[in-house]
Amino acid sequence: MPSPATDAVIYLDNAATSWPKPPAVAASIVDFLEHRAGNPGRSGHALAVAADAVVAATRSExxxxxxxxxAARVVFTLNATDALNMALWGLLVPGDRVVTTSIEHNAIVRPLHALAERGVTVTRVACAPDGTLDLDDLARALRSGPVRLVAMCHASNVVGTILPARDAAALAHEHGSLFLLDAAQTAGVLPIDVREMGIDLLAVPGHKALLGPTGTGALYVAPGVRLTPLRQGGTGTRSGEEHQPEELPAGLEAGTLNTVGIAGLGASLRYLRGRGREAIHAHETGLTARLIQGLADVAGVTVHGTRDPALQVATVSVSLDGWEPVDVAAALDSSFGIAVRSGLHCAPLAHRTLGTFPRGTVRLSPGPFSTDDDVDRAVAAIRKLAGTVG
Ligand SMILES: Cc1ncc(COP(=O)(O)O)c(C=O)c1O
Known part of the structure; x- marks a missing residue:
């Protein structure tokens, strides 16, 4: 199958999945497949032991x-969606109440919708049209009755707005609730310390800002929090017993892991550590500022969200007068070689909050390997499109 001419691509779709990956990721995957690809925890031979060491090292990173x-409380998952489903379905039972926000991705919205059909009450706190969350509104929702869980994203995947996770967690705990953070858009960019921030459950994808391959993700489960596993099966531990072991990580990791992906994720995490999360964040904040500044005064272009690079991650959503977002994305791709995402970004409620439902927006999301020149070219292309009719 022919591949696209990636040398010429300006990739601004890192909020969907990061690209390119650090070269060490592919190298680690090849090394794993050629030299370490046993089944971890299942056998005692050298290849299984080597695979186990790769999984353990990635878990520790x-x-x-x-x-x-x-590290045992970090459970590998397929992606952030898998981690969120494990947390929500594993914790909530009919009669429970959960508080969430109006800016969430469908990875939270849809499981909660399904749980609501089974007797879980869902209270949604409205965010402002720029995506910000007022903690007084959260406090009001928490005061109105017992709440089992507060579940929210760390940053919007549509406009990048950062939500006050630490303060929200403190409020949740004050009211006897647990706190689940969806860090799909922030893990690898913003500082996250589960203990210091009071996070009971943390869902992360491996394939976005952690720079690993698709098919990887993780769920952190705080001590004392017990989840009913969604899957039961072989764990390589307590094999004589019919019931699923409770100990983590095995209790939530039935079946053979995506060891190949985990080998790649280990390499990307080491790259992140070497380059420095803060340095990457600073780089991306610079690109975000450049993008917002470049687009702010273009006639016919609306930049959504806070328009303040200090209050958001590197995800910028725009609308062009007279253009459908999908046509803008297609024109950027075909005429300028610029890869972006258009539409609702799996977050229809967020778009309702922002006032951009049902057409959605055009989302540009630079990453650690994006350059000022990439951003300048995207701005120039959008300027050109905004001067014509879609
Ligand atoms: C805020 C948010 N939550 C959850 C997800 C789901 O992540 P994944 O694709 O890893 O399942 C995404 C993906 O874009 C996201 O942006």
Whole structure:
């Protein structure tokens, strides 16, 4: 199958999945497949032991990145959606109440919708049209009755607005609730320390800002929080017993892991540690500022969200007068070689909050390998499109 001419691509779709990956990711995957591809925890031979070491090393890197007190409480998942489903379905039972926000991705919206059909009450706190969350509104929702869980994103995947996770967690705890953070858009960019921030459950994708391959993600489960596993099966531990073991990580990791992806994720996490999360964040904040500034005064272009690079991650949503977002994205791709995402971004409620439902927006999301020149070319292309009719 022919591949696209990637040398010429300006990739501004890192909020969907990061690209390119650090070269060490592919190298680690090849090395794993050629030299370490046994089944971890299942056998005692050298290849299985080598695979186990790769999984353990990646788990430790991830635990260190998010300040987990014990690496065993970091469970590998397929992606952030998988982690969120494990948390929500594993915790909530009919009669429970959960408080969430109006800016969430469908990875939270849809499980909660399904849980509501089974007797869980969902209270949604409205965010402002720029995506910000007023903590007084959250406090009001928490005061109106017992709440089992507050579930929210760390940053919007549509406009990048950062939500006050630490303060929200403190409020949740004050009211006897647990706190689940969806860090799909922030893990690898913003500081996350589960203990210091009071995060009971943390969902992260491996394939976005952690720079690993698709098919990877993780759920952190705080000590004392027990989840009913969504999957039961072989864990390589307590094999004589019919019931699923409770100990983590095995209790939530039935079946053979995506060891190949985890090998790649280990390499990307080491790259992140070497380059420095803060340095990447600073780089991306610079690109965000450049993008917002470049688009702010273009006639016919609306930049959504806070328009303040200090209050958001590197995700910028725009609308062009007279253009459907999907046509803008197609024109950027075909005429300028610029890869962006258009539409609702799996977050229809967020678009309702922002006032951009049902057409959605054009989302530009630079990453650690994006350059000023990439941003300048995107701005120039949008200027050109905004001067014509779609
Ligand atoms: C805020 C948010 N939550 C959850 C997800 C789901 O992540 P994944 O694709 O890893 O399942 C995304 C993906 O874009 C997201 O942006």
């Amino acid at each position: 991830l635990a260190a990145l998010v300040g987990a007190p014990d």
